[in-house]
Amino acid sequence: MLNTSYWRLVKLFIIAGVLTFVVTILLNKKAQPKTDLSTPSPLSQELYQVISPETYKYLLNHVSVCKERSPFLVLMVPVAPADGLSRDAIRKTWGRPGLISNVDILTLFYVGLPKEGQSSHIQQDLEKESKEHADIIQMDFLDSYHNLTIKSMMIMDWLATHCQGASYAMKVDSDVFVNVFYLVNKLLVGGGPLRHKYITGSVISDGRPRRDRKSKWHLSEDIYPEDTFPPYVSGAGYVFSIDLANRISWASRFVRPIPLEDVYVGLCLRVLGVRPVYSRTLLPPRNLFEINRLDYETCTYATRVIVTGFKPDELLDIWGDFQKSHLTC
């Protein structure tokens, strides 16, 4: 009697397992972008100039931070020029040099020009901070929400030019909690040999342009005539193999700039025929790049790569406990 119900349970588990497997395959198939075999035509000179690295000048740079070493991972953080509080919190938490003793990780901050101008005190403070920490890179385009696409493309160009010896890079916003331990040990090292043409995060495969003029994400048909977006990884944080930095820079010659940084990267990936990989687990269902705010709980955070929506002091508040006890989960 006990035996038959036991076997029933086993059968149920097997069936559930097979079903999950089939559904995953079907879901992945659906997310597969239609590969466009015809190469799209290059942008006009005028349009390419907006995102061409040749258009802008470095105001602050540290060309050798990546020359004498080959970091396993480079964390690239776009941040507003005046946001020194976020930079300090990151330097003391997930961006701390030497965080994982045997893995070389480099954290760099990427800023544009403050709207107050180059002779403002914000600029002076930034230069002082840059001297002290040697981790701020600045170009002379105006730092604004609409210019984040320019910033991301400059990040790609910087990596391709100055940091080809690295293995992986991550673009991550300054208001994000990053579980570098999980990212390095489980996803990257634990994921097998070094990958190429690899980009992962929270994949959005049913994105559409907002035509509503009042929306923060408004896109006119002139700028983006298609009705849908190709699959892309949410901009809060995404991780990629270093070869993609150069490939994405190249692909940007074919993709008209739009002010949505993450969708833009998705459009470049489509040109390259690279499909972003969703980092999630099915049992239990979990998005490893959490784009909603989750209440802090050590073991919830221990099994995510990122959690979004942090103020600098909140990050500092939880970090001590997280670092102390995440391995006990």
Ligand SMILES: *[C@@H]1O[C@H](CO)[C@@H](O)[C@H](O)[C@H]1NC(C)=O
């Ligand atoms: C983006 O940066 C360029 C170059 O500094 C500037 O001319 C332009 O006004 C900026 N655009 C926005 C929307 O901030």
